[in-house]
Amino acid sequence: MTDRPASSPPSDSHGPEALTLRQFRYFLQVAETGSVSRAAGEVGISQSAITAAIQALEEELGSKLFLRHQKGMRLTSEGHRMLRHARFILGAVADARAAVRERPEEIEGTLNIGVTRLVAGYYLADVLSRFQHIFRKVRIRVVEDERSYLEHLLVGGELDIGLMIVSNLADRQALQSEILQRSTWRVWLPAQHPLLARSVLEFDEFRERPFVMLATDELADTAARLTSEGTFRPPIVMKTNSVEAVRSFVGNGLGLALLPDLAYRPWSLEGDRVEARHVAGALPTVDIGLAWRRGAPPNPVMEQFIELCRDYSQGRGERLAY
Numbered sequence: 001m002t003d004r005p006a007s008s009p010p011s012d013s014h015g016p017e018a019l020t021l022r023q024f025r026y027f028l029q030v031a032e033t034g035s036v037s038r039a040a041g042e043v044g045i046s047q048s049a050i051t052a053a054i055q056a057l058e059e060e061l062g063s064k065l066f067l068r069h070q071k072g073m074r075l076t077s078e079g080h081r082m083l084r085h086a087r088f089i090l091g092a093v094a095d096a097r098a099a100v101r102e103r104p105e106e107i108e109g110t111l112n113i114g115v116t117r118l119v120a121g122y123y124l125a126d127v128l129s130r131f132q133h134i135f136r137k138v139r140i141r142v143v144e145d146e147r148s149y150l151e152h153l154l155v156g157g158e159l160d161i162g163l164m165i166v167s168n169l170a171d172r173q174a175l176q177s178e179i180l181q182r183s184t185w186r187v188w189l190p191a192q193h194p195l196l197a198r199s200v201l202e203f204d205e206f207r208e209r210p211f212v213m214l215a216t217d218e219l220a221d222t223a224a225r226l227t228s229e230g231t232f233r234p235p236i237v238m239k240t241n242s243v244e245a246v247r248s249f250v251g252n253g254l255g256l257a258l259l260p261d262l263a264y265r266p267w268s269l270e271g272d273r274v275e276a277r278h279v280a281g282a283l284p285t286v287d288i289g290l291a292w293r294r295g296a297p298p299n300p301v302m303e304q305f306i307e308l309c310r311d312y313s314q315g316r317g318e319r320l321a322y
Contacts, residue, residue, distance in 0.1 A: 019060055021093060024086045026053040027065065031083055032261070034184055034278055035072040069199035072278065080266060091130060094311035108137035109301040114150035114162040115142060117241065118217040122262050123181070123288055124163055131308050138301050147218065151175060154293055160302050163309075165217050166289035176294040178306070180313035182285040183260035184278070185223075188246070190253040191273040200278045207234055212255040214263075216241045222286070223258045250274050260286035 029039035030050065040047040058065050065079035075083065115124050120142075128140065143150070143159060147168055153159040155174045166177040187201055195201060211234040213220040220239060237255040240246060246257050247265065251272025264276050290309060292298065298306060 019057070020053075021090065023053045023057040024089055026050050027057055027082070028086055028090070030054060030066065030073050031075055031079065032182065032184075033072075034074065034261075038072075067199070072200075074199060074278065077266070087126075091126070091312055094130070094308065107135050107300060107304060109299065110139045110141065111301045111305055112141045112143070112158070112160045113305075114153055114159040114164070115144050116147050116150065116164040116217045117144060118214075118219070118243070118263065119163050119165065119288055120144050121243065127163070127309055127312055130312065131305055134308070135301070135304060138304075151291070154291060157293065157296070160292065160299070161305065162291040164289070164291060165286055166291055167285065167287035168218050168222070169291060174294055175291045177289055177291040178310075179287045179289040180309055181262070181288040183262040183288065184285055185258060185283050186261055186264065186276040186278055188250045188257040188259060188264070189275045189277065190251055191275060193253075193275070195277065196275055198277065200280050202280050206256055210235045210237045210255040212237055212246045212249040212257045213239045214241070214243060214246050214257065214259055215239050216243075219259065219286075244269055247274055248272070262286065262288065 026039065026049075030036055033039045036047050036050050036054075040050045054066065061078075061082070063078040063082075064076050065082055066073040067076055113124075113128075124142070128142075132138070132140065143153065145153075147164050148170065150159065150162045150164060151169070151171050151174075154162050155171060166179060169175060169177055187195075187206060189195055195205060198205070213223065213236055224233065234256075238245070238249060243259075243263050246259070247268040248270060249255050250257050251268035251270065251274050258279070261276070264274075266274055268274060290306060292302065
């Protein structure tokens with residue numbers, strides 16, 4: 001029997017050191033896209049590398065993070081819990097990178113940000129808290145309004161930058177935009193609904209069922225255009241600007257909802273379970289991003305905000321400038 005040399009300690013693949021940032025990034029890409037192939041395409045690596053990283057992460061954590069089905073990948077309850085932690089970890093790394101790269105104490109000024117309602121509730125607060133934590137001398141003013149009015153303020157120079165759904169952007173000649181996150185559409189259903197037996201649903205399976213429509217950020221209009229024939233017009237129980245109202249109606253079995261994954265949470269305020277299923281077909285994504293006046297070079301404060309948003313979104317979805 002040969003003893004292991006003292007200079008070579010036993011390897012232990014089951015410990016905190018086995019987790020890597022790459023695994024978290026790949027996990028987030030798959031969670032956001034719902035597909036290993038789409039995640040691999042966005043990251044620019046092979047599908048086998050993505051699969052291996054996810055399997056290693058699941059083995060390390062001792063939990064299944066995804067349910068595999070014919071159309072892609074769906075987060076388990078453990079996967080949803082992991083999602084928030086993974087975003088926090090990558091966000092902390094981005095904060096550290098920004099703090100080391102710049103001298104934040106020397107950057108000061110004012111940043112006027114325009115934001116739409118849905119993005120304000122599900123994206124802005126985390127980004128803004130990270131920015132203010134690093135750049136303490138920058139004064140922030142936030143204006144929440146409809147996309148069309150924010151575009152007007154951006155073109156007129158009254159706002160420095162907008163954080164909104166840029167896939168609906170109208171004035172692309174006057175505004176430059178950059179995608180931070182692509183969010184896929186899913187159908188929300190109450191617990192025990194018969195359609196939950198399927199992991200991916202066809203439009204025809206729920207076309208005639210009652211629906212709750214979220215009107216904010218033009219999502220009701222976008223949802224109505226999702227089929228190429230424009231025939232998705234289910235009976236509408238209620239149209240509302242409140243995501244929590246949608247969750248409550250769905251959780252109580254009063255209707256289904258079709259919404260981007262950005263807004264999904266598994267519980268209503270009353271504690272009712274809300275489930276979600278993917279929709280078959282190549283549906284357009286809802287793209288969250290930045291917009292600013294074309295031809296106006298970003299000032300130093302804007303540059304830092306844009307860069308922080310880029311770092312923050314690395315694990316949350318594809319980033320694309322056009």
